[in-house]
Amino acid sequence: MSERPTYTLKGDTGDWEIVLGLEVHAQVSSNAKLFSGASTKFGAEPNQxxxxxxxxxxxxxxxxxxxxxEQAVRTGLGLNAQINKVSRxxxxxxxxxxxxxxxxxSQFEHPIVGEGVIEVDVEPSHGDPAYAFPVRIERLHLEQDAGKSIHDMDPGATYVDLNRSGVALMEIVSKPDIRTPLEAAAYVKKLKSIVVALGTCDGDMEKGNLRADVNVSVCKPGAYEKFRENDDFGELGTRCEIKNMNSFRFIQAAIEFEARRQIEILENGGSVDQETRLYDPDKGETxxxxxxxxxxxxxxxxxxxxxxxxxDDAFIEGIRVNLPELPDQKRARFESEYGLSRYDAGVLTSDAESATFYETVAKGRDPKLAANWVTQELFGYLNKAELDLSETPVTAVQLGGLIDLISDEVISGKIAKDVFQRMIDGEGDPADIVEKHGLKQVTDTGAIEAIIDEVIAANPEQAAAVKEKPKSMGWFVGQVMKASGGKANPQAVNKILREKLGL
Amino acid sequence: MSELTKLSLTGALDGLDKGDFSAVELTQAFVDTIEASNDALNAYVVKTPEQALAMAAESDTRRAAGKAGRLDGAPLGVKDLYCTKGVRTTACSNILGEFTPTYESTVTQNLWDQGAVMLGKLNMDEFAMGSSNETSRFGPPSNPWRRGSSNATLTSGGSSGGSATAVASDLCLAATASDTGGSIRQPAAFTGTVGIKPTYGRASRYGMVAFASSLDQAGPIAKTVSDAALLTEIMCSHDEKDSTSLNVETPDWLGEVGNGVKGMKIGVPKEYRIDGMPQEIEDLWQTGISWLKEMGAEIVDVSLPHTKYALPAYYIVAPAEASSNLARYDGMRYGARVDGDGLTGTYEGTRADGFGDEVQRRLMIGTYVLSSGYYDAYYLRAQKVRTRILQDFEQVFTEVDALLTPTCPSAAFAYGEKTDDPVQMYLNDIFTVTANLAGLPGISVPAGVDNDGLPLGLQVIGKALDEATCFRVAGALEDAAGFVAKPDKWW
Structure with missing residues (x-):
């Protein structure tokens, strides 16, 4: 795992750094509201x-x-945080x-969950390698959501829908441990993966069931380190709070804009006003x-x-013993059990669905090969096609079948990619595709020899030249594979070519 | 049949049980009396004669079938603070407009479950804020008692003035009331009736229009200690719909009345002897002490040193909670609304128009004491005082079984006498607020009359959850006092 990079923004007066603290509101997965028996079902008619x-x-x-x-305590345990036996x-x-x-x-002075810490993974980006860093959680408290005011239905009136009124929210407050826009998004992703794994919030950001307020301030290099030593917020710049963002993209864009805005003010001799701001995604500004x-x-x-x-302790322990496997635990297990890299393990355990998919594919097969096919080929395709894993055209069982064909040397890795494309196109099971299109690898050495003989006979000059320049044997391999329609077993081709060419 | 209305609750239940009269006859007697008297007394702000007679008819059927409940056929009045399904409930405030609940308070439901009959809703100070019932949107009720020397109309106290008037003038057998700082006990003392505020949490607050959540407690006003004991038993229950409701059994309090005070230790707190208290009150207190001694109780002088801070602390905590509790009356969903310029204009118009002066005064005090920068100096400090007051009580209750004090520093006063000076009005609560701040049961019993012939009450404060002792001591005082005086009917 790589070192955490320092993120700086260039200004006219020198470098600046960002300091970020997040307040994430996560709607508690519960059939009933926090203080009433009313339903929390999404999509009901207004005021039902x-x-x-x-x-x-x-x-x-x-x-x-x-x-x-119970859900709040469960989440607190998932955040490795202190559970307060008395809250108010x-x-x-x-x-x-x-x-x-x-x-x-709400819970103002005495929250149900106190301090905790989580490990956040940052994806490789702009040439920077992946890395991980800790974020300290300050607190988690329970509170009621408000209803919804609808201002745009009638120019002269505001309509109010109280369906959300009283729905339970968990507000999860981080310490100012986050230093880049990408880290902020990664932190929210990590929280989301934890609450989803715990079943304490569905993590549906589009519905607003997980949303973030970001506190942004900027400071000169060195100031943050001093703050971490003395815990004096005076070392840091004045912060602004950007409210209510429900997409990773907006979070990053808003922070970038806001940091630039603050730097510009400061470099022009002004001062930042402590205030609450909103991000306008259409204009890209706060x-x-x-x-x-x-x-x-x-x-x-x-x-x-x-x-x-x-x-009491019994209540807490009752929840603790029934905690599901958390993303970090799962990642550690994927690293040790399957021998995966921390990064691949992290990608595969970022949500329960990916992990289950992978484990189905990997069962009884080469785990690294399975990881490559899931993360590179399948996830690569899904990303490009903007599809969710739940919408995948290739099932885990089918992908497992494809890997079996490779391992059993029925097809080569290269042919497998063609087969995979056909699976995406909806042609069905890999074995059937191979059968239907006659893609089976030729391992019969007699047949391969015959092809090689033909190729050598047709290219006597190259056959002579290759003896001087053995590295150009690759050209022959290509010709033979081409002549076999890609079906010849590459190892066999290599072996026989060497013999025939006298290398 | 107007003699029927003079019966006590327990007496009327006996008569019903023996078949001396039917529930319909009894109810009709009250309906007629209310019809004849309410214009003068203004006790009821909503009358429900048809509902009452229908409930009475059902009661007679139940009794005939041998399925009578403990209050079956007993016509009662309900303070307008209790939400009653299908019957207008406004806490006597304009801001609730014609609000008619679709639900029933737990306390009143408990009464109906035992077969009681509802005669109507009783007058009260707006949102229970007041000590004279003068802040009611419907104007005050009249105390049936008058000074021997004058025809001036007197207050029946507050905030449960309507309940006290109705019970004292035989407009119901007994009534529900509520007590945040003395609103049951002071009106009872002013009208020669019995009123008890049980331990905080004994009765559910579900469906009671909230004034100050940590102080509000339901209780009855009744004609006798036994009536009060019976009604309190029925009103109290554990209720999962109120998180502050206590999960405890309700004992047989009716059975405690008459068990006497022999061997009990009764504390007399010296701090309840205040400057300017009329000699008649002091004399009554001494008389009460002698009675209890004669009946075999030991009198112990005790001290509750933080008593003097109780009233100021009360007038911080109660308005603070009220300022938040009454925020829901915003004209948006129910009740009265005054449309103004934009949202703020509508809020301001609605609340300025809907709340009376006293309520507005307390909302402003409450908002002030909770505001940032003042919270520690006022609200937090008041809560600390509250803890001290509770500790005072806990300390003396290691020595004594109950405390005896006057209920109020004066007899009933005339309307307008104290209206101009809120602090004079607040001083009415000086002996009663301590029990609210400490969550303890307190009962007021009529024990005598002053020189003008007006009733005076003595208060018994008990340990938490020890209403039983309160009823025993109150029963003994009732026996000793033999208080049988009735107001001369002028209405």
Missing amino acids: NVSLVDAAMPGMLPVINEFCV FDRKNYFYPDLPQGYQI RSMRSKEDAHDYRYFPDPDLLPLEI
Whole structure:
């Protein structure tokens, strides 16, 4: 694994570095909301999944959904974090029509999950090799989602859909340990892979079920290292928070824009205002949403309708023993059990579906060959075709069959690629394709000898020249393979050619 | 049949059981009395005679089939704070408009499950904020009691003024009420009735319009200690819909009344003797002490040193919680709405128009004490005071079984007498807020009258979950006092 590179942005006054901290909101996978029995099913008609509690009718009281607590603890364990046996719910007070209670129930001072750490893998990019780095988790807390205000249905009115109102969210806050746009995306990917593996969030970013707020600041080289020594945020630049991004691409683009914006301000002698900003993907820029001055005074205080949330060791251990294999554990196992590189193992374990697919392909076969076919050929094709693994035209069983044909020397690796293309085109099982198109490798040495004899006889000058320049034997191999329609076993061709040419 | 309305709850249930009269007859008597008297007394803000008579008819059928519940056929009044399915519930605030719940509060459901009959919804201070019932959107109820020397209309206290008026003037057998800082006990004391606030968490808050969540507690106002005991038993229950509801059994409190105080240690806290308290209150307190001594209790002088901080702490915690609890009344989903310029204009118009002055005052205080920079100095400090007050009580309860204090520093006052000075009004709660801050049960029993012939109450504060002792002591005081005075009917 490579060293973590230093990421710098060139400015007129010298180099700058970025410091990033993320707050990720992950919707808890649960059939019911955090404090009411209402359904969380996506796609219901507006205001259908709304209980009396969600609509904040007079006299209605919140009752904690124990399953959501379990999910938060499960996630905390997946983040290698401290589970707080006593936590508390607070009210965050502000007025908005999609917030029926006039406050959001959240955990302000005493979150259910404390500090943790995860290892984040960064893909190779722009010639930089893959590397991994740790991100410290500051906390995870449970809170209610708000409803949805719809402003564009009627020029004179705003419509409110309370279906999301009261849905459980986990807010996962990182320490400012992230230093590049690519790392930020990689961090969110890693969180996503963990919560999906745990079954605590479906990770569906398009539906907004996983979204990120990014705190961006810039500083001069050396400042961050000082901050890490003394934990004094004064060493770092003033940060801006970019709200609510739900795509890896937007996260990276927004950070790049925002860092440049801040550098420009600073280099022109200005100062960065601490504020909340929104990323506009159409314009590719961030714009101010509200400044620190008009920030709400949320008047946090402990919610008197709820007792402190107390959980015991038995509850935590009951969850711990039933944790599924986490992406990091799976990757380690793929490295040791299958002998894969850390990078390949990481790619194959980034989500459960890939891992299961790979393990089906690799079962009883050469694991490295299987890894190459899955990551290079299949994933390469899916990426290019912009398909999800769930939409693959080639099943794991079929791909396994193809690898069997290679290992059994029925076809060569080269022919296998043709077969694979035909599998993509929907021609079916590899064995049938090989049969149908007569692609079986010729291993009969007699037949190969006959072809070689013909080729040598047709090219006497080259046959003489090759004795002087043995490296040009490759030309003969090519001719023989061509004459065999690519079906001749390459090893046999090489061997017999050497004999015949007297090399 | 108007004699029927003078019965106690337990007396009426006996009569129903013996077949002396039917539930329909009993209910009709109350319906008629309410019809004749409510214009003058303004106890009910919603009357439900048809529903009452239908419930009574069903009750008679149940009783005939031998399936009568513990309150079967008993006509009761319900404080307008309790959400009642299909019956307008506004907490006597304009902001709730004509709000009619589609659901029933747990406490009232418990009553109906035992066969009780609902006569209507009772007047109260807006959102239970007040000590005289003057902040009601419907105007205050009248205390049936008047000073011997004057015809001035007196307050029946607050916030459960409608409940107290209705019980004291025989407009129901008993009523539900609620107590955040004394709203059951003070009106009971002002009207010669019995009122108890049980231990916090005994009764569910589900379906009760919230004022201050950590202080609000349901309880009854009734004519006798036995009636109060019976009704409290029915009102209290563990409820999974309220996270602060206690998962405890409700004991047989009715059976405790009459068990006497022999051998009990009763504490008399010196801090409840305050400057400017009328001599009549002090005298009543001493009389109560003598009665308990005579009946075999040991009187112990005790100290609750943080008592003087209770009222200020209460007037921080309660408004703070209220400022958040009442945020939901924004004109967006139910209740009244005043359209204004944009969203902010609509919020401002709705809330300025919908909330009365006292509610607005408390919302502003509450918003202030929770705001950033002031939270530690006010809210957090008040919560620390609260802990001290609880510790004071825990300390004295290692020595004594219950405490005896006056319920209020004065008898009922006339309307307008204290309205101009909120602090004077707040001082009414000085002896009652401590039990709310500490979550303890407190009961007020009529024990005598002042020089004007107005009823005065004594308060018994018990250990957490020890309502049993409260009922025993209150029952003993009731026996000793023999309080049988009734207001002269002027209405």
